Amino acid sequence: MNEDENFESLRRLLSLKRHEVPPPGYFHNFSSQVVNRIRRDAQESAHATSWLTQFIKLFETKPALAGAFACALCLLLVFGIVNAERPDLQGSAPDQPFASTAENSTPIATVSPLSLPQSSSQPMVALNSTNPVLSLQPTIQPSVNALFGQPAPMVQDVSFTPPGASEQ
Amino acid sequence: MIMAEPIERRESKTPAQEEETALVARARHGDLGAYDELIKRFQERIYATIYHMTSNHEDANDLAQESFLKAFQALKSFKGGSSFYTWLYRIAVNKTINFLKQRKNRQHLSLNDLDFNTEHDPDLVALISDKTPRREAGLTELQEKLNAALLKLSEPHRLVVVLHDVQGMSHEEIAKVMDCNIGTVRSRLFYARQQLQAMLADYLK
Numbered sequence: 001m002n003e004d005e006n007f008e009s010l011r012r013l014l015s016l017k018r019h020e021v022p023p024p025g026y027f028h029n030f031s032s033q034v035v036n037r038i039r040r041d042a043q044e045s046a047h048a049t050s051w052l053t054q055f056i057k058l059f060e061t062k063p064a065l066a067g068a069f070a071c072a073l074c075l076l077l078v079f080g081i082v083n084a085e086r087p088d089l090q091g092s093a094p095d096q097p098f099a100s101t102a103e104n105s106t107p108i109a110t111v112s113p114l115s116l117p118q119s120s121s122q123p124m125v126a127l128n129s130t131n132p133v134l135s136l137q138p139t140i141q142p143s144v145n146a147l148f149g150q151p152a153p154m155v156q157d158v159s160f161t162p163p164g165a166s167e168q
Numbered sequence: 169m170i171m172a173e174p175i176e177r178r179e180s181k182t183p184a185q186e187e188e189t190a191l192v193a194r195a196r197h198g199d200l201g202a203y204d205e206l207i208k209r210f211q212e213r214i215y216a217t218i219y220h221m222t223s224n225h226e227d228a229n230d231l232a233q234e235s236f237l238k239a240f241q242a243l244k245s246f247k248g249g250s251s252f253y254t255w256l257y258r259i260a261v262n263k264t265i266n267f268l269k270q271r272k273n274r275q276h277l278s279l280n281d282l283d284f285n286t287e288h289d290p291d292l293v294a295l296i297s298d299k300t301p302r303r304e305a306g307l308t309e310l311q312e313k314l315n316a317a318l319l320k321l322s323e324p325h326r327l328v329v330v331l332h333d334v335q336g337m338s339h340e341e342i343a344k345v346m347d348c349n350i351g352t353v354r355s356r357l358f359y360a361r362q363q364l365q366a367m368l369a370d371y372l373k
Contacts (some may be wrong), residue, residue, distance in 0.1 A: 007361045007365065009372040010333075010361055010364055010368070010372060011291075011333055012291035012335055012369060013292075013372060014314070014329070014364075015289060015291045015292065016282070016286070016289075016292055016310060016311055016314055017305070017314065017325075017330075017334045018219055018334060019282045019283050019285060019289065019292075020220075020279065020280040020282060020283075020311070021280055021281065021283045022215065022219075022225060022229075022280050022283070023225075023280075025228075027208075027211055027212060027215075030207070030215075030232075030233075031204050031207035031213050033233060034204075034207055034233050034236045034237060035200050035204050035207070036204065037186040037233065037237060037239055038200060038203075038237060039200070041237070055350050059261065064170055084215070087190075089343045110224050119337060121318060137340070147346065165171075
């Protein structure tokens with residue numbers, strides 16, 4: 001065939017590949033190495049199975065142990081949920097009418113009436129503040145005297161009460 | 169991975185084939201002695217195919233062992249529709265191609281030595297005769313250039329050259345191993361030879 005003639009030189013060169021041989025004695029142990037690996041893999045998988053089987057059998061023979069294990073897991077789950085929700089519970093005001101909406105809106109922080117003088121007719125006001133905890137929206141324009149008539153204490157009690165609610 | 173088996177014509181089996189069938193049946197039931205015998209029958213050809221594809225002895229050793237391991241694990245899926253040899257070959261070839269694709273840009277040669285018959289091979293003697301322009305090129309250099317050129321081929325093209333021109337398999341056998349039709353085998357072989365001729369032009373005139 002013309003095709004084979006064209007590639008005759010290449011075919012001769014490729015015959016060089018047939019003379020490449022592995023190191024002497026390479027195949028003497030090859031099959032035994034493979035068989036040993038098969039045996040080793042089988043032993044490892046059998047060991048893993050027996051450990052798992054024994055663990056499961058432990059619960060079959062002692063149902064009380066299984067129940068206790070399940071209860072412990074449930075308690076752990078409940079404990080985790082309760083701990084996760086605790087910071088949220090401290091910040092909420094369940095008796096206030098705005099409590100449900102306050103969860104989704106920016107919380108409004110107010111200054112305790114004990115620290116700042118306010119007239120009884122004046123409702124609680126919200127302070128403009130750069131503190132991210134405090135609200136940026138004043139609902140009622142504060143009286144200048146109320147804000148600056150008396151220096152604010154260093155430490156102030158902060159409570160989240162909606163505007164319009166009187167704490168007096 | 170379930171190895172789909174090509175359907176072969178049922179022909180009367182030779183004693184060697186019947187013996188092989190019996191060994192496979194025993195190995196399927198966990199007889200490691202039977203599987204050891206099967207390994208010994210095919211280890212050289214499987215290793216050679218993988219080595220010619222990778223041009224790296226260490227990789228060929230690892231892949232050959234893993235191919236036999238995988239074949240043993242998959243023996244239950246071997247239904248006897250094809251010869252065990254073809255089925256085993258396909259496992260080794262697929263494993264090698266997957267390995268080469270993962271290591272695409274990090275191939276390095278680790279060539280086996282040439283046996284003592286190389287210098288007396290009439291094909292090679294003709295190739296490095298006085299008429300060859302690069303006659304001073306030794307066999308070692310030829311070996312390196314040839315393997316480097318093979319590594320530049322894509323895996324499917326390299327495979328057809330290895331199976332046909334190096335290992336002497338027929339187009340039909342190659343089609344079963346590669347799970348393609350004979351026309352694809354021929355076209356890949358033609359293209360691969362063209363590429364090799366271009367890359368090795370200095371050593372082929």
